[in-house]
Structures are given as structure tokens and as C-alpha cells.
Amino acid sequence: MLTGRDSRRFANRALGTRFNLIRPLNQPYQIMACASLGLGFIALHGRPRACASSAPAAAAAPPALGDVTRPHFPILDQTVNGCKLVYLDNAATSQKPVAVLDKLQDYYSVYNSNVHRGIHALSAKATEAYEVARQKVANFINAETYREIVFTRNATEAINLVAFTWGLSTLREGDEVILSVAEHHSNIVPWQIAAQKTGASLKYVTLTEDETLNVEELKGLFTKKTKLVSLHHVSNTLGSINPMQDIIRYAHDHGAKVLVDACQSVPHMTVDVRGLDADFLVFSSHKMCGPTGIGVLYGKHDMLMAMPPFLGGGEMISDVFLNHSTYADPPLRFEAGTPAIAEAIGLGAAIDYLSNLGMDNIHAYEVELSKYLYSKLSSVSGVRIYGPKSGSERAALCAFNVEGIHPTDLSTFLDQQHGVAVRSGHHCTQPLHRHLGINASARASLYFYNTKREVDAFIDALNDTIGFFSSLH
Numbered sequence: 001m002l003t004g005r006d007s008r009r010f011a012n013r014a015l016g017t018r019f020n021l022i023r024p025l026n027q028p029y030q031i032m033a034c035a036s037l038g039l040g041f042i043a044l045h046g047r048p049r050a051c052a053s054s055a056p057a058a059a060a061a062p063p064a065l066g067d068v069t070r071p072h073f074p075i076l077d078q079t080v081n082g083c084k085l086v087y088l089d090n091a092a093t094s095q096k097p098v099a100v101l102d103k104l105q106d107y108y109s110v111y112n113s114n115v116h117r118g119i120h121a122l123s124a125k126a127t128e129a130y131e132v133a134r135q136k137v138a139n140f141i142n143a144e145t146y147r148e149i150v151f152t153r154n155a156t157e158a159i160n161l162v163a164f165t166w167g168l169s170t171l172r173e174g175d176e177v178i179l180s181v182a183e184h185h186s187n188i189v190p191w192q193i194a195a196q197k198t199g200a201s202l203k204y205v206t207l208t209e210d211e212t213l214n215v216e217e218l219k220g221l222f223t224k225k226t227k228l229v230s231l232h233h234v235s236n237t238l239g240s241i242n243p244m245q246d247i248i249r250y251a252h253d254h255g256a257k258v259l260v261d262a263c264q265s266v267p268h269m270t271v272d273v274r275g276l277d278a279d280f281l282v283f284s285s286h287k288m289c290g291p292t293g294i295g296v297l298y299g300k301h302d303m304l305m306a307m308p309p310f311l312g313g314g315e316m317i318s319d320v321f322l323n324h325s326t327y328a329d330p331p332l333r334f335e336a337g338t339p340a341i342a343e344a345i346g347l348g349a350a351i352d353y354l355s356n357l358g359m360d361n362i363h364a365y366e367v368e369l370s371k372y373l374y375s376k377l378s379s380v381s382g383v384r385i386y387g388p389k390s391g392s393e394r395a396a397l398c399a400f401n402v403e404g405i406h407p408t409d410l411s412t413f414l415d416q417q418h419g420v421a422v423r424s425g426h427h428c429t430q431p432l433h434r435h436l437g438i439n440a441s442a443r444a445s446l447y448f449y450n451t452k453r454e455v456d457a458f459i460d461a462l463n464d465t466i467g468f469f470s471s472l473h
Contacts, residue, residue: 051083051418065365066451069357072097073449083419086454086461091236091264091397091445092423093286096350100289103349107342115341116315116332130341133348134331137296140351141281142272148304150297150331151344155263156186158282158297159230161334162259163190165307166280171227173199178221178229178256180205180213181435182238185428187230187261200227206435211387212240218247222254229256233271234264237429237443238387239370239394241265248277257303263287264395267354267447269363273298285343290350294343297334304330311336362448369446369455370396376459377444382466386436397445399427402462405469407442413468418461 070076073095078085087095107129113122115130131146138146152158167190171177177191181204195202205218213231229251234241248258259280265271267288273281280299286292299307309316309327313336318326327333354362374390377383382403388394402410411424423443426433433439444458 064451065357065361065448066369066454069097069449070451072099072353074098076449080419080421081416083417084457086418086420086457088444088446088450088454088458089421089423090447090450091287091427091443093292094267094289094447095449096289096291096346097353099353100291100346100349104291104342104346107345112342114338126341129345129348130339133344133351136348136351140355141266141298142274143298144274145301147330148298148301150299150304150334151339152282152295152297152334153293153340154286154295155261155282155284156295158295159186159259159261160190161297161310162280162282162299163194165310165334166257166303167191167194167228168197169308171195171198171200174225175200176203176221176223176226177201178203178205178218178226178231180218180231182207182213182235182240182429182432183230183232184236184261184263185430187232187259188431191230204431205231207238210389210392211238211436212392213242215243215247219250222251222256224255226251226254226256228259230259230261232261232264234262234268234395235387235429235432236264236397236445237399237427237432237441239397239399240388241393241395244278245276252277268366268395270359279303285347285350288347288350289353290347291340291343294340294347296347299330301330304334307334309336310334313337315339357448365448366396366446367393369450369452370394372452373398373444373446373455376455377462380459380462380466383462386441395445396447396450397443399441399443401438401441402466405466407440409469410442410462410465413465414458414461417465417468418457420458420461422458 075095076085076087107126111122111125113126115123115127117123134149134151135146137149143149150158150161152161171194175198177195177200179188179191179202191202194200203221205221206214208214229247231242231244231247233244244260251258257279259282260276260278262271262281262283264287266283271281278298280297280303282295282297284295316328316333316336318328373396374385374394377398377400378385378390383400384403385398385400387399401407407424411422414420414422423445425440427441427443433441
């Protein structure tokens with residue numbers, strides 16, 4: 001058996017591809033006998049293809065949402081490594097429907113122009129489309145006004161914006177920010193930097209035995225110094241759904257503000273910022289059928305008005321003099337320079353698409369898919385699923401490990417032998433993985449265009465992969 005660096009180098013060379021293989025430092029590289037046999041040869045040539053397939057749905061059954069929407073996503077109709085693609089990496093990024101692709105093409109081919117700066121016809125049309133998209137976002141999350149919607153590069157930048165404007169101007173030495181061990185790195189690192197600059201301290205909530213947020217522990221962390229709670233709505237690793245409305249109410253009763261990381265909730269369920277009474281809420285376009293390169297910061301208008309600029313330059317100013325400048329009102333105060341115009345318009349098209357499907361319909365279908373995925377995956381021998389157990393409400397994703405198989409090896413074989421795309425690694429939640437006592441996990445995550453047949457294909461592929469690794473012992 002090869003271990004450590006030698007095994008990793010051999011496997012990379014055998015595959016003929018540079019994989020970023022993440023291996024526990026205190027464990028042997030778990031390709032086991034596969035490395036000595038030549039991983040690339042076995043994975044690509046040494047086994048007959050065993051692409052999982054399943055019978056079509058019964059003709060009498062009404063079409064599921066996944067069947068209805070799949071034709072809208074041409075990327076899904078392809079083969080990968082000789083097998084029909086089964087795309088189960090939606091928590092990382094979603095696919096884009098034709099309606100969004102057409103809107104992007106339309107902008108660049110018909111009225112490509114800069115916004116807010118010109119009075120000619122193309123600029124006027126681009127500006128209108130850009131600002132209409134902002135209003136669509138406001139309506140989608142029930143913001144009180146479009147002025148509460150700030151376009152950013154992504155949700156990560158949105159959190160950084162709050163940390164380096166509100167955070168640096170509000171936090172003082174001894175103040176406290178409450179996070180959880182299950183946060184995405186994007187909701188940890190900016191607050192670490194802000195705390196270092198201001199002298200504030202970070203407190204972390206842990207998990208219950210069911211691997212959900214320990215709400216009672218959270219309540220016990222509040223003091224008179226608590227200024228902010230920044231938590232995920234839905235965990236991208238555990239699949240757990242936090243009771244944000246109750247948490248926000250409790251935080252406000254103790255004088256603290258709340259930022260909600262809604263990257264895994266806004267694409268999948270109805271999110272009402274006024275119903276939640278969130279002070280800040282962030283999400284990304286690319287996880288909800290929209291383009292990459294644009295995210296959203298929602299902030300209550302009075303809070304945005306009190307925050308200093310994040311970046312300086314064009315668009316965000318009112319007047320510029322040689323020795324000082326005055327700034328525009330939000331949201332333009334926080335949108336320096338030429339924005340992601342096409343991406344905003346594409347996000348607006350994605351919101352139209354999702355709204356036409358109905359977010360309640362999407363959520364109901366995904367609840368059904370989630371139960372099906374959990375049931376099927378938990379029946380596979382040697383599988384450990386992380387997060388709340390069966391019977392609890394979960395998002396339509398499962399992070400898991402298989403005994404004796406490293407998740408990167410597992411994911412590689414699922415892709416190369418079966419065309420099944422799942423995630424492997426720490427999913428930008430290293431503190432959570434350390435809390436769980438693991439270095440990495442595999443993750444299958446669904447969206448409304450997935451089907452139960454794809455879940456079956458994934459499970460068949462997983463069983464075949466486990467069988468292959470077991471045969472090497």
C-alpha cells in the first residue's frame with residue numbers, strides 16, 4: 001500500500017489529471033490497492049462501464065417538477081465519461097435555464113451599454129433592465145423598498161461589506177459577535193478580521209446530539225456586550241434548517257442585530273425578510289439558476305444609511321472635490337464602479353423563472369426529494385450521513401462518508417465510472433468538519449430539476465463503487 005506523498009503523486013500521474021486531493025495528515029492515502037494497480041488504468045479502462053439506469057416513471061403518474069423542468073436546462077442532457085450526467089452538486093452551484101441564457105444573450109447582442117451614466121437609448125435600456133432586476137430581488141424576498149437591495153459580486157462580498165462597514169464602525173473592544181461552528185468560511189473569516197481590528201470577540205455555538213444548532217446554548221451566550229448574531233439559515237453541509245425567526249426575535253430582545261446567510265435557503269424556499277425581521281441577509285445568484293459573479297446584500301434601509309462606503313470610485317458618490325467627497329444614498333453608495341450589469345439582469349430572469357414555478361411548489365417537491373435521498377442513502381451499508389436524522393426537516397442534500405473509502409476517491413469513481421457529479425472535501429466548513437471529527441466528506445445536493453430516478457442512479461453507482469473498493473481488500 002502506498003501512503004502519503006508518494007501515493008498522492010502516483011495517483012495524480014495515473015489519472016493524467018491534476019486533482020486537488022485532500023487527505024488526512026494522520027491517515028494513509030486510502031486509494032489502497034488501487035494505486036498499486038494503476039488508478040488511471042482501472043478507472044478509465046480496467047472495468048466495464050456500469051452506468052446506472054432506472055426504468056422511466058409509470059405513464060399514469062403525473063409528471064414531477066423535475067421531469068417538467070429538465071428540458072429547460074440543456075446542460076443536463078449530456079453524457080459524462082460515457083454515462084448520462086447525473087448532476088448532484090447544486091449546493092455548490094445550480095444550472096441555468098434557457099430563459100436566463102437567452103436574457104444574457106439578449107443584453108450583450110441588443111443593448112449592451114453602461115448603466116446610470118448615459119442618456120442614449122442603449123444606456124437607458126440597460127439602466128432600466130438593471131434597476132428592474134433590483135426591484136425583482138426586493139419583491140422576491142419581500143423587502144420594503146428596492147433601496148434595501150445592494151448588488152455585490154457574491155454572498156461572500158456581501159458579508160465582507162457588512163463586516164468592514166457596519167462592523168468596523170460599530171464594534172468596540174469587548175463587544176461580542178455570535179457565530180456557529182457550522183458556518184461557511186465566508187461567515188467566519190470576515191468576522192475574524194473585523195474582531196482583530198476592533199478588539200471584539202467571537203463566540204461559537206455548537207451542535208446538539210442530533211447535529212443541529214444548539215439553540216438553548218445560543219441563548220446562553222448573549223450578554224450586554226452582544227452586538228451581532230451571524231448565522232446560516234440552512235447548512236450547506238448538515239442540511240439542517242435553523243429557526244431564524246425565533247433566533248432573530250430573541251437577539252432583538254437583547255439589543256443585538258442579526259445577519260442571515262441565506263445562500264442555501266433563498267433558492268429553495270420562500271424567504272421573507274420582513275417576516276423574519278432580519279437586519280441583514282445575503283445570498284448568491286449562481287445557486288438559484290442565475291449567473292455567477294453577482295450576489296445580494298439586503299439591509300434595513302436605516303442601517304444602510306448609517307453605514308460608510310465599502311469601496312470608493314465612480315457611481316457611489318454624490319459629489320467629488322479635490323479634498324473630500326460626498327456619497328450617494330444606498331444602494332449606490334455600496335456599488336462602486338461599473339456593476340455586473342448582465343449578471344443582474346440574468347438574476348432578474350432567474351427570479352422570474354423561479355417565481356413562475358412557485359417557491360412553495362419548489363420547496364414541497366424538494367422536501368419529497370430530500371426524504372427520498374436520505375432514505376435511499378441511509379440504506380447503503382457503511383454510510384454515515386451528517387446532520388439531523390430521518391424525521392427531521394432537512395434540505396435536499398446529504399453530506400456523508402463511506403467507511404474505508406476517502407470521499408475524494410469515492411467522488412472520482414462516481415464521476416469517471418458513472419457520470420455522477422457529487423462534491424468532496426470540507427465544503428468550506430472546516431471548523432464543522434473538525435467538530436464532527438472528520439477531515440472531509442462527500443455531498444450529494446439536489447435541486448428541483450433533479451428526479452427520484454437520478455437518486456436511484458446515484459445509489460446504484462454508489463453501491464457499485466463501494467463494491468469495487470471492497471473487492472480490493
